[in-house]
Amino acid sequence: MLAYLVIREGSKWSDVFRLVPGRRVTIGRAPTNEIVVNQEQCSRNHAEIFQSQGQWMVRDLGSRNGVIVGSDPIEGDYALVPGDVIRIARTQMAFVHDLASAYPEASSELPPRYAPVDETVATIVSPSSTASDSNVLESESYEPTTITHRRGQTKLYTLAIELARQPDLASIANLALNCLFEVTHVDAGAVLITPAASGNPDGKGDLDVIASRSDRQASYQRVSNFLSETALREGEAVLARNIEGDSRLGIRDSKGEFHAKSVICAPIRQKNHTIGLIHLYSTDSEQELDPGDLEFTLAVAENVALATETIGRQQALVEDLTVKKHELDQLRQRLGVESEIVGRSPQMEKVHQEIARAAPSRATVLIRGESGVGKELVARAVHYSSPRKKEPFVCLNCAALTETLLESELFGHERGAFTGATERKVGKFEAADKGTLMLDEIGEMSPSIQAKFLRVLEGHPFERVGGSKPIRVDVRVISATNRNLEKAVSEGKFRRDLFFRLHVVEIYVPPLRKRPQDVIELAEHFVRRFNAETAKKIRGLTPEAIELMRSYRWPGNVRELRNVIEGAILSARDDFIHADDLSLTNLSTASESNVMFSGRHTYEPLSLSEVERRHILETLNSTDWNKSRAATILGIERSTLDRKIRRYELSEDRPRPKA
Numbered sequence: 215m216l217a218y219l220v221i222r223e224g225s226k227w228s229d230v231f232r233l234v235p236g237r238r239v240t241i242g243r244a245p246t247n248e249i250v251v252n253q254e255q256c257s258r259n260h261a262e263i264f265q266s267q268g269q270w271m272v273r274d275l276g277s278r279n280g281v282i283v284g285s286d287p288i289e290g291d292y293a294l295v296p297g298d299v300i301r302i303a304r305t306q307m308a309f310v311h312d313l314a315s316a317y318p319e320a321s322s323e324l325p326p327r328y329a330p331v332d333e334t335v336a337t338i339v340s341p342s343s344t345a346s347d348s349n350v351l352e353s354e355s356y357e358p359t360t361i362t363h364r365r366g367q368t369k370l371y372t373l374a375i376e377l378a379r380q381p382d383l384a385s386i387a388n389l390a391l392n393c394l395f396e397v398t399h400v401d402a403g404a405v406l407i408t409p410a411a412s413g414n415p416d417g418k419g420d421l422d423v424i425a426s427r428s429d430r431q432a433s434y435q436r437v438s439n440f441l442s443e444t445a446l447r448e449g450e451a452v453l454a455r456n457i458e459g460d461s462r463l464g465i466r467d468s469k470g471e472f473h474a475k476s477v478i479c480a481p482i483r484q485k486n487h488t489i490g491l492i493h494l495y496s497t498d499s500e501q502e503l504d505p506g507d508l509e510f511t512l513a514v515a516e517n518v519a520l521a522t523e524t525i526g527r528q529q530a531l532v533e534d535l536t537v538k539k540h541e542l543d544q545l546r547q548r549l550g551v552e553s554e555i556v557g558r559s560p561q562m563e564k565v566h567q568e569i570a571r572a573a574p575s576r577a578t579v580l581i582r583g584e585s586g587v588g589k590e591l592v593a594r595a596v597h598y599s600s601p602r603k604k605e606p607f608v609c610l611n612c613a614a615l616t617e618t619l620l621e622s623e624l625f626g627h628e629r630g631a632f633t634g635a636t637e638r639k640v641g642k643f644e645a646a647d648k649g650t651l652m653l654d655e656i657g658e659m660s661p662s663i664q665a666k667f668l669r670v671l672e673g674h675p676f677e678r679v680g681g682s683k684p685i686r687v688d689v690r691v692i693s694a695t696n697r698n699l700e701k702a703v704s705e706g707k708f709r710r711d712l713f714f715r716l717h718v719v720e721i722y723v724p725p726l727r728k729r730p731q732d733v734i735e736l737a738e739h740f741v742r743r744f745n746a747e748t749a750k751k752i753r754g755l756t757p758e759a760i761e762l763m764r765s766y767r768w769p770g771n772v773r774e775l776r777n778v779i780e781g782a783i784l785s786a787r788d789d790f791i792h793a794d795d796l797s798l799t800n801l802s803t804a805s806e807s808n809v810m811f812s813g814r815h816t817y818e819p820l821s822l823s824e825v826e827r828r829h830i831l832e833t834l835n836s837t838d839w840n841k842s843r844a845a846t847i848l849g850i851e852r853s854t855l856d857r858k859i860r861r862y863e864l865s866e867d868r869p870r871p872k873a
Contacts, residue, residue: 217310217311218310219231219239219308222305229455230452230454232456233456235265236265238262241260241261242260244258251305253305256279256305260277260302261275270293270309272294272300273290274290277302281301281302282301283300296310313440369397370393373517374520377521380521382525383424387405387424387425390517392427398478398503398507398511400494400496401501402432402474402494403494404436404493405426405490405492405518406421406422406491406493407422408422421491424490437477438463441479441493442493446488451508451512453476454478455476455503456475476495476496477495477496477503478493478508479493479494480492480494480511480512480514555592556736556739565721569721572721577718578719579692579718580719581695582694582696585696585770587771588772589723594607596721597652600650605646607652608649608651611655612654621663622641624642625643625666625678626678626681627639627681629680631681646687650689650690650691651690652693654693656695657699664708668712672715699717727767727768737763744779752789756793759782769799770799778796778797782796831864834866
């Protein structure tokens with residue numbers, strides 16, 4: 215019958231020594247013993263275990279402190295029975311026939327028969343350990359998970375740095391194995407990972423061999439089920455020595471032969487979970503694995519666990535980043551659907567970014583841009599991307615109403631407030647409560663209404679026209695204009711304090727001619743829309759039509775493009791829109807000079823300097839004397855523009871020349 219000595223370290227059994235019939239096992243402090251107990255209370259040659267008439271015996275070799283079995287010291291030869299615990303100094307060794315009984319599943323505590331007399335346990339070293347190793351290992355209280363061994367400390371430091379640089383689990387496993395083969399007495403081994411940790415969603419099946427190595431002729435043989443299940447269940451490392459021919463601790467090769475003489479099975483733990491094992495064994499009886507090897511393997515396993523956890527976090531971050539990017543793309547698509555903003559040019563990408571930054575806040579937004587660029591669509595995009603998206607979005611054009619009607623539209627009126635006020639009316643501010651109010655052409659608002667409007671923006675209550683009841687609302691205001699408000703402020707036509715209150719966040723929408731990449735995409739978008747509205751089946755535009763649209767300046771911007779496509783669909787003769795179906799005008803854009811020679815103006819003999827003077831002046835007037843914008847349109851440096859202004863004696867109050 216098989217017999218084992220299971221040596222207790224801490225609260226777990228970690229070292230297994232197989233007893234072989236006919237072979238004596240000596241125990242003592244001297245390094246010549248097969249089991250070395252490096253403690254002062256242990257004599258140099260303390261005890262021996264041998265077999266006599268089929269019975270395993272333990273004998274005290276005249277030690278100073280004796281041998282205790284259970285709780286009583288022995289005298290002479292003592293016959294061991296399964297479950298006996300031999301105590302020498304502060305070391306306990308359980309004698310068992312069945313290894314499973316040394317690893318209880320339900321509790322990490324020892325069975326009652328194994329209860330130690332002294333809870334302090336010393337370190338066990340093998341005969342191959344040097345004296346210096348033994349001195350380093352000696353301690354009054356040994357904790358197996360604490361790395362105190364000097365063997366390979368520099369190598370461990372280097373390994374930790376290298377593991378942190380590895381890109382995947384296989385690289386980590388191979389690097390760890392190479393380090394173990396350099397430092398320990400191992401000649402075969404592998405890193406195995408549980409199915410759940412290696413990516414199996416079910417978490418079932420055998421351990422996956424991530425990396426293996428064998429320096430002998432025989433290939434690596436997998437760890438026995440008993441050792442792997444024990445290490446996974448207990449979460450503690452196991453050192454088994456003198457195991458040749460043991461079917462429970464060793465594995466036969468394809469010829470049915472046993473090769474391993476000693477085995478280490480160390481768990482790879484992350485927090486409270488065991489995610490894998492490091493399995494090492496030696497096939498050389500003269501290079502037997504010892505507790506020092508076990509301790510170093512535990513240190514490597516801990517570093518492997520940390521590196522694996524880092525890889526897992528990196529993968530989780532990559533996956534999370536991918537998910538967030540997908541969500542962001544979906545939000546951008548939804549934003550485009552809800553706001554009908556079309557275009558992927560760099561200029562429109564910047565607009566989308568500005569919308570995303572402005573939307574979450576409560577700040578007022580000022581949208582600038584030429585007429586027809588889609589300022590209202592941008593305002594809708596800000597609203598539908600904000601926390602107020604489920605509340606009302608109300609839009610009002612300030613330029614379309616007289617001063618009296620604009621005040622009534624904004625603040626409402628009571629019945630009889632003025633001629634025609636036959637009933638009470640709720641104003642736009644009240645209608646937009648908890649939501650967003652978009653005021654287009656804000657620069658056309660009269661000074662008297664500007665004052666009342668500013669008070670509401672500052673959070674003060676207002677009254678309906680003809681009423682006396684104060685009304686307080688929670689409204690976010692988005693204003694839009696194609697005018698130069700700074701110039702209006704300097705001329706006294708727009709309140710300075712209102713300008714600063716509105717100009718918290720600014721979004722500039724570029725004209726269509728500044729983003730020619732979006733022209734065809736917009737055209738195709740409107741073709742699909744009007745196909746659905748008119749039941750037409752226009753398949754697209756001809757190459758000539760596309761070229762014409764790309765070269766056209768679009769003075770009316772997106773609004774003009776929409777109308778051109780609508781008219782072309784109605785007048786199209788076949789399934790495609792041709793160049794002659796496009797009704798384009800001869801109007802110049804807002805920033806273009808009226809003296810551009812395109813064949814549409816009456817010829818006037820002028821010198822080149824006069825043409826340049828007029829063109830620069832027209833450009834400055836069209837940009838409301840924004841010199842930076844004018845220099846960009848003219849394609850010259852700002853300093854060059856300043857020199858030409860001085861040269862031609864141009865001034866802002868100079869009347870525009872007649873073409």
